[in-house]
Amino acid sequence: MTVSSISAAALGSGSEIASALDELQPGVPISRNTALQLIRCPEADLAHLLAAARDAKERFKPGIISYSPKVFIPLTNLCRDYCGYCTFRRDPGDAGAHTMTRDEVLAVAHSGQELGCSEALFSLGDKPELVFPEMRETLRRLGYKSTLHYLEAMCEVVLRETSLLPHANPGLLSAEWVARLAAVSPSMGLMLETTSADLLGPGRAHDNAPDKVPAKRLRTIEEAGKQGVPFTTGLLIGIGESPQDRVDTLLAIRDLHERYGHIQEVIVQNFRVKPTIPMAHWPEPSHGEMLRTVAVARLLLPGVNIQAPPNLSAPYYDDLMDAGINDWGGISPLTPDFINPERPWPHLEQLRLRTEAKGFQLQQRLPVYPEFIPPLLSKPGLLAEKLRNSIAKDGLARRAA
Numbered sequence: 001m002t003v004s005s006i007s008a009a010a011l012g013s014g015s016e017i018a019s020a021l022d023e024l025q026p027g028v029p030i031s032r033n034t035a036l037q038l039i040r041c042p043e044a045d046l047a048h049l050l051a052a053a054r055d056a057k058e059r060f061k062p063g064i065i066s067y068s069p070k071v072f073i074p075l076t077n078l079c080r081d082y083c084g085y086c087t088f089r090r091d092p093g094d095a096g097a098h099t100m101t102r103d104e105v106l107a108v109a110h111s112g113q114e115l116g117c118s119e120a121l122f123s124l125g126d127k128p129e130l131v132f133p134e135m136r137e138t139l140r141r142l143g144y145k146s147t148l149h150y151l152e153a154m155c156e157v158v159l160r161e162t163s164l165l166p167h168a169n170p171g172l173l174s175a176e177w178v179a180r181l182a183a184v185s186p187s188m189g190l191m192l193e194t195t196s197a198d199l200l201g202p203g204r205a206h207d208n209a210p211d212k213v214p215a216k217r218l219r220t221i222e223e224a225g226k227q228g229v230p231f232t233t234g235l236l237i238g239i240g241e242s243p244q245d246r247v248d249t250l251l252a253i254r255d256l257h258e259r260y261g262h263i264q265e266v267i268v269q270n271f272r273v274k275p276t277i278p279m280a281h282w283p284e285p286s287h288g289e290m291l292r293t294v295a296v297a298r299l300l301l302p303g304v305n306i307q308a309p310p311n312l313s314a315p316y317y318d319d320l321m322d323a324g325i326n327d328w329g330g331i332s333p334l335t336p337d338f339i340n341p342e343r344p345w346p347h348l349e350q351l352r353l354r355t356e357a358k359g360f361q362l363q364q365r366l367p368v369y370p371e372f373i374p375p376l377l378s379k380p381g382l383l384a385e386k387l388r389n390s391i392a393k394d395g396l397a398r399r400a401a
Helices: 016-022 032-038 043-060 102-114 133-142 147-161 175-182 214-226 243-260 287-300 348-357 370-377 382-390
Strands: 064-076 119-124 165-169 187-189 231-237 263-270 305-307 327-331 361-364
Touching (some): 016 043, 032 243, 032 287, 043 287, 064 102, 064 147, 102 119, 102 147, 133 147, 147 165, 147 175, 147 382, 165 382, 175 187, 175 214, 214 231, 214 243, 231 243, 243 263, 243 287, 263 287, 287 305, 305 327, 327 348, 348 361, 370 382
Parallel strands (some): 064 119, 064 327, 064 361, 187 231, 231 263
16 A cells, blocks of 8 residues: 555545545655654554555665574673663672673674674673672773773674674763774664653663663764764663653654764664563553554654564564564574563574565665665775675675575
8 A cells, every 4th residue: 555545535534644644745754743643543543554654664675674694792791770671681699690701702603603694793781890890800800991892802803703793782882982883893773762761760660770861872872973883773662651752762863863864773672571670560562552653663764774673573573564664683593682582583484484475575684784884885994894795786795605
């Protein structure tokens, strides 16, 4: 169904959603008011919203859904933030608390290389050495001043000694650290999660999480834009924010992208309950809420890659393609989703079959999207060299011979 076929006449003259959809123009982002209407659309009109979002996706990147074959490298799970939904973080002495050694990092990366992976996704707690003397001692023993120095070194090791390309999710960064990590990682990421400062309040999701202050996260994303770093960000829905907050979070991302053009991907991630978290009895967002948010993200950002993790919407992740995604994110044949370990990745063959059943071709990409690669190739150094060796003519991942 095309946007032009979704008219007030088709939906009935009394439908508010019809008038909202009538505002749509191919390739033109919708307004905040329209987004607020659409994200609350009634069930009876949901199919029309999804059709408009899928149509917008097809104008952007027709016929394909991409993914990045990756290994997940949890460099350290020590973290100074205590988010109400997180099972990844640990304090020193907790069961499972661990900082990976160089040999462990390389072992995972080499195993991923043998399985055809092209991305090494580094995830880690935010600056744990600022609060934990045990982390300071670990870094001293490893020979590094800070967690970010260690991350920088491990990205370079992976870049030099394997065929994988690092993608770093290091938390808040200064301008200096954006530049340093960009030299060893073609793309970086930081989830904005929400622009709602209310979630910092007592008993809320970001209570006792100093690195989740929205203004601080926006500053890091903006600094990446100033330096032209391809950047992944997104929102986490269902942690206490309102539908209006979701729209405003997407608009904050759009504003930065309009200024700097560096947002390579927006992830729409849904909160999932886990028995050991403070939010263990918090209601999860419904499947319909997820579809509405993805569709509105597509219509607010018609020229940006939109991703939603399939493992967090299983078994009905097929529906995300109807809502306008063009990417599944990182899928690992080796390592679990350490952020949501109870939610296994779909088997790649099953993902391919489900993608094709919706009329799309599944394509393998690098951690940096094709349209963001050319400026990186113009820079001297190892990173550009490794990118040249990894890309196919279409900018996607080169397949092993």
